[in-house]
Structure formats: C-alpha cells, structure tokens
Amino acid sequence: MAAVAGTKWRALVLIGVAELFAMTLWFSGTAVGPELAELWSLTAAETAWLTNAVQLGFVVGALLSASLTIADVVRPRYLFAGCAFAGAASTALIAGVVDSGFQAIVLRFLTGVALAGVYPTGMKMMASWFVKGRGLAIGVLVGALTVGSASPHLLRAVGGIGQPRLVLYGTAAIAAVGGLLALAYEDGPHQPETAPFDPSAIRRIVSDRGVVLANTGYFGHMWELYAVWTWIPVFLLASLEASGTPTPERWAALLAFGTIAIGGVGAWLAGSAADRVGRSIITSASMIVSGAACLLAGVVYGSSLAIITPFVLIWGFFIVADSAQFSTAVSELADDSYVGSALTLQTAIGFLITIGSIQLIPIVQRAVGWQWAFVPLAIGPLIGTIAMLWLRSLPESAQLAGGRG
Numbered sequence: 001m002a003a004v005a006g007t008k009w010r011a012l013v014l015i016g017v018a019e020l021f022a023m024t025l026w027f028s029g030t031a032v033g034p035e036l037a038e039l040w041s042l043t044a045a046e047t048a049w050l051t052n053a054v055q056l057g058f059v060v061g062a063l064l065s066a067s068l069t070i071a072d073v074v075r076p077r078y079l080f081a082g083c084a085f086a087g088a089a090s091t092a093l094i095a096g097v098v099d100s101g102f103q104a105i106v107l108r109f110l111t112g113v114a115l116a117g118v119y120p121t122g123m124k125m126m127a128s129w130f131v132k133g134r135g136l137a138i139g140v141l142v143g144a145l146t147v148g149s150a151s152p153h154l155l156r157a158v159g160g161i162g163q164p165r166l167v168l169y170g171t172a173a174i175a176a177v178g179g180l181l182a183l184a185y186e187d188g189p190h191q192p193e194t195a196p197f198d199p200s201a202i203r204r205i206v207s208d209r210g211v212v213l214a215n216t217g218y219f220g221h222m223w224e225l226y227a228v229w230t231w232i233p234v235f236l237l238a239s240l241e242a243s244g245t246p247t248p249e250r251w252a253a254l255l256a257f258g259t260i261a262i263g264g265v266g267a268w269l270a271g272s273a274a275d276r277v278g279r280s281i282i283t284s285a286s287m288i289v290s291g292a293a294c295l296l297a298g299v300v301y302g303s304s305l306a307i308i309t310p311f312v313l314i315w316g317f318f319i320v321a322d323s324a325q326f327s328t329a330v331s332e333l334a335d336d337s338y339v340g341s342a343l344t345l346q347t348a349i350g351f352l353i354t355i356g357s358i359q360l361i362p363i364v365q366r367a368v369g370w371q372w373a374f375v376p377l378a379i380g381p382l383i384g385t386i387a388m389l390w391l392r393s394l395p396e397s398a399q400l401a402g403g404r405g
Helices: 002-025 033-040 044-068 076-096 101-115 119-127 134-160 164-182 199-207 209-243 248-261 263-277 279-300 305-319 323-333 339-368 375-392 395-399
Strands: none
Touching (some): 002 076, 002 134, 033 044, 033 164, 044 209, 076 101, 119 134, 134 164, 134 263, 134 323, 209 279, 209 305, 209 323, 209 375, 209 395, 248 263, 263 323, 279 305, 323 395, 375 395
C-alpha cells in the first residue's frame, strides 16, 4: 500500500509538470501579439484571433474527442504526448515559416485542437491515481494549467520583448518536454471510462434546473476570464505608460504573468474551501470580487506599481479560483447517464462565449479607452453570481459538496 501511495504522489508531480509545460502553448501567440501585429499589420480584431483561434480549436477538438471516444482508443500517455508534440510543432511553424496573420491563425486553431487532447487527458490520467484526495489532485492540475498559460508572458519579460520568435520557439520546446514527460506516465489503478458525447442528451441537460444554473454560473465566469487573460498585458502597458513607469513593457509582461499565474494558487485554495463551505458560496464570492475588479480597473488605471500590482494580483487570484467548481457542480447535479455529455456541452459553450468577449474588448477600447475597457465584462460575474445563489436556495443544492450547497 505504501508503494502504491508513493507512486500516486509521483504521478501527481509528473502529470502536473507535464500539464504546466504543455499549456505554455495556450497564450504563446497572445504574449507576442503586439510584435506580430506590428510585423504583419494586424488590426485589433485580427490580433484577438491569435487567442480566439485557440479557443475555437479547443472546442472542436473537445467535441471530436468526446464524440469519437478517442481517449478510449489511444492510451492516455500517448494521446497526451502526441497532442503536446502536435501543438509544439504548430507553434514552432509560426516562428519558423509563417509570414501572415491568416497562416498564424490557422496554426493557432490547430494548437487549440491539440490542447483538447492535453488538458482533459491530464484530468483522466490524474483521476486514475486518485479516488480519495481527487479534489486536491484536480486542483493541482488546474493550477498547473494556469501557471503554464501564464508562462509565455514570463518568457517575454525576461528576454522576449521585441523577439517574438524567441518566445514561440521557447514555448514550443517547453511543451515538447511536457510531452516527453507524459511518456513516462503509467496508468493508475482507477482508470475512469470516457463518456461519449450524446447529442440526444441535450434536451435533458437544458431541462435540468440545477445543471442549467450551474452552467449559467460557468458561462458568466467564462465571459470574463479569457477576455481578461487575453487583454490584461495590453491594459497594463497602457496604464504603466500613463503613469510614467520606466521600462513599461517589461513590467507589463511580468505583471501579466503574475496576474494569470497566481490563479493557480486561487484554484487550489478555492477547491479546498468549496469542499468545506459549499460550491455556491465560493463561486459567488469569487465572481463578486472579480466582477468588482472589472469596474475598479478604471479607477486604478494610471496608478503607480505599488497600487496596480496588488490590484491585479488579487484580481488574478479570484478570477479563476472558482473555475473547477462549476464542472464539479455539474458532475454532482447531472444524472450519471448523461454527466459526460453535460460536461462536454458546458466546456464547448463556455469556450465559445469567450470568443465574443475577447472580440468585444478592443471595440470598447476604441470607444472609451483602456481605462474602462473591462467594464462590460462585469455582466458575466453578475449573472453567474445570481445563478449560483439561486441554486443555493433550491433543494438541488443538497447534492453539492456533500450537502453543503
């Protein structure tokens, strides 16, 4: 038993590090968006598609994977590694041979498709080793995803400003290492089955009151999350330039990394707290704080580093703290016969919503400037909070967090 336990914790570290490395691909194009926009004369909308293409690719990849039950056909470590290598290759091609925005967007779409074989597969790999303590394990995985997503901004800060190819090659190499690490993984004793996506279950999903409210909370959360993660580096650069901060590009990249990366700690702590006090309370509290930050960003705009640094770190902590809890809530509320389809549908719609909010921000920015560009995002956390508090008032909440709501 002790040997199995030891192997379990080694698997946790291995999968966590592999996930962190592979997920550096997600915002690799976003981090160097300013340089690529200047190089290829991209508009703000076209620059946004360097991120949106990944979102759309992830949705397509997730739906294909679930519909074809690819995870049942290919062993998890080979699926994870192969997708990490494919995403790394797509990113390296942008740095090596691409000379237009359209080509880069296509390759970013393919990167998103590949990442749909990384994150969900990592969840399955982790679950195969953990029954007791699975909440902690999934929290570690979400934290790894978050820090990995932030890493391209760190690479840019320490030597990639004005060097987009360096950042792209760097993230591609790191992701490839993540794929190699995944090959060292061995299946655990609790390998879960992959539930196929069943379109016929959609009617049951949309008529299940508890699932609908949990999904509404998630959709509100997603409306804000990826738009902030995409545009916070540009907001910070504009704010730091307005305050006269020296080397604003470097500070903006470092703060963008911190804003996203600290969410890994938030996801871990929130997951533990939700098991103790209830999912609806933790998700609502997180959305209230992050929604308020969307409004207050305009107040701290142009402030000194001493003010804006703690502000964005608090925002980053809470903006993703609740993320895993919505999926957990749906897994607790949905009937076992369609929980896999419910989770797939939740993910697909959630990431499609992010495309709209990411595209919206530059439109608002042109109208009111970066100071108040994030204000429309507050509507997402507002709707999400109402949905989760409504859910808490219903009998269905007894199914959440062991009856804690």
